[in-house]
Amino acid sequence: MKTEVLNIENLKGDAAKAALAEAGRLLRAGQLVAFPTETVYGLGANGLDGAACAKIYEAKGRPSDNPLILHVADRAMVEEIAEDIPPMAEKLLAAFLPGPMTLILKRKAVVPDRITGGLATVGVRMPESAAARAMIRAAGVPVAAPSANISGRPSPTTAASVLRDMDGRIPLILDGGPCRFGVESTIVDCTGPVAVILRPGAITREMLTEVLGGARLDPALVGANVTPKAPGMKYKHYAPRAPLTLLEGEPTKMAAAFRRQVRQLQKEGHTVGILASDEVCAALADVIPSELRKPYGAQGDLSAIAAHIYEALIAFDDTNADALLGEGTTERGLGLAIMNRLHKASGFHSIQI
Numbered sequence: 001m002k003t004e005v006l007n008i009e010n011l012k013g014d015a016a017k018a019a020l021a022e023a024g025r026l027l028r029a030g031q032l033v034a035f036p037t038e039t040v041y042g043l044g045a046n047g048l049d050g051a052a053c054a055k056i057y058e059a060k061g062r063p064s065d066n067p068l069i070l071h072v073a074d075r076a077m078v079e080e081i082a083e084d085i086p087p088m089a090e091k092l093l094a095a096f097l098p099g100p101m102t103l104i105l106k107r108k109a110v111v112p113d114r115i116t117g118g119l120a121t122v123g124v125r126m127p128e129s130a131a132a133r134a135m136i137r138a139a140g141v142p143v144a145a146p147s148a149n150i151s152g153r154p155s156p157t158t159a160a161s162v163l164r165d166m167d168g169r170i171p172l173i174l175d176g177g178p179c180r181f182g183v184e185s186t187i188v189d190c191t192g193p194v195a196v197i198l199r200p201g202a203i204t205r206e207m208l209t210e211v212l213g214g215a216r217l218d219p220a221l222v223g224a225n226v227t228p229k230a231p232g233m234k235y236k237h238y239a240p241r242a243p244l245t246l247l248e249g250e251p252t253k254m255a256a257a258f259r260r261q262v263r264q265l266q267k268e269g270h271t272v273g274i275l276a277s278d279e280v281c282a283a284l285a286d287v288i289p290s291e292l293r294k295p296y297g298a299q300g301d302l303s304a305i306a307a308h309i310y311e312a313l314i315a316f317d318d319t320n321a322d323a324l325l326g327e328g329t330t331e332r333g334l335g336l337a338i339m340n341r342l343h344k345a346s347g348f349h350s351i352q353i
């Protein structure tokens with residue numbers, strides 16, 4: 001299959017309008033279309049068509065027990081797929097949607113069993129991205145979409161990275177430029193007595209607490225030895241090809257700690273790559289060539305770090321690095337989402353400095 005990439009960055013232009021119409025036609029015909037959102041690129045199918053959704057699992061190599069979330073353009077589409085929407089979900093809808101958040105709600109019978117993995121619930125996401133909502137409107141149906149990567153690989157935040165994983169597997173990729181946030185949506189389970197965060201994202205625990213008075217973290221997120229409630233959170237994820245070790249601790253001591261670790265690894269014969277702050281990357285310029293240093297933003301600039309970690313992890317796959325060192329950051333605010341992804345990418349392999 002030939003994979004076409006159509007640019008839709010200028011949403012008002014004729015080219016984007018034609019591309020969105022083509023995407024709508026393909027989705028209604030049961031085909032897959034990759035599209036930009038404000039978090040990461042999605043791999044979309046008609047969310048009411050079980051056979052179309054089955055193609056997503058095939059293209060990604062995704063385990064079939066891992067449910068898909070449904071993307072909607074507006075409030076009316078939420079009602080189409082979910083019922084008994086509780087007051088806490090109403091508050092979240094009013095405060096944060098459209099935005100980088102997925103609500104777990106009681107599902108309606110129109111939602112195909114194929115995508116819920118047998119659960120009585122459905123994940124509902126109303127993206128902030130105008131391009132994503134325009135595509136959903138063009139399709140006229142809720143759009144099922146996981147991140148547009150091969151299962152287990154880092155999520156793509158550019159059309160080029162989608163093409164890398166999906167070339168030849170799908171007919172169309174809509175290119176809306178790089179994603180603004182760079183980490184997947186916050187998943188909030190609204191089906192119990194209190195809101196529970198199943199996956200941290202750009203809508204932070206602090207922001208949820210302000211609106212709801214409180215929000216719990218799924219115990220699986222805080223290291224407890226329990227099965228996560230979002231099935232996808234149990235899989236190894238986001239992994240680059242070379243093994244990644246995180247260095248965590250005091251930012252001012254990072255550069256020296258990196259230098260020690262790099263020396264040791266190089267002595268053992270490794271080609272070392274580092275994914276670290278601008279500061280640490282600059283400090284190690286004398287021991288690591290520039291193509292093996294991926295700066296993710298200034299220390300503590302959480303928005304920049306979130307926006308760059310996946311592309312940096314993907315970029316290492318084009319180098320000869322066989323050992324990667326990553327710099328950890330705070331777990332406050334957006335840092336919780338960043339550290340969740342970095343811990344998974346490293347297989348929870350960390351050194352406290």
Ligand code: TXA
Pocket residue numbers: 037039040041042043066067068069102104116119121122123125145146147148183184185187198229230231232233
């Ligand atoms: O930002 C995002 O959410 C991106 C973009 C494309 O919208 N999508 C995304 O989808 O990250 P995916 O499939 O990669 O992650 C969705 C997560 C999975 O871990 C899945 O197990 C979980 O949501 N999930 C889906 N339905 C669920 C449900 N009914 N209950 C609990 N977890 C659910």
Ligand code: MG
Pocket residue numbers: 146147155
């Ligand atoms: Mg994913």
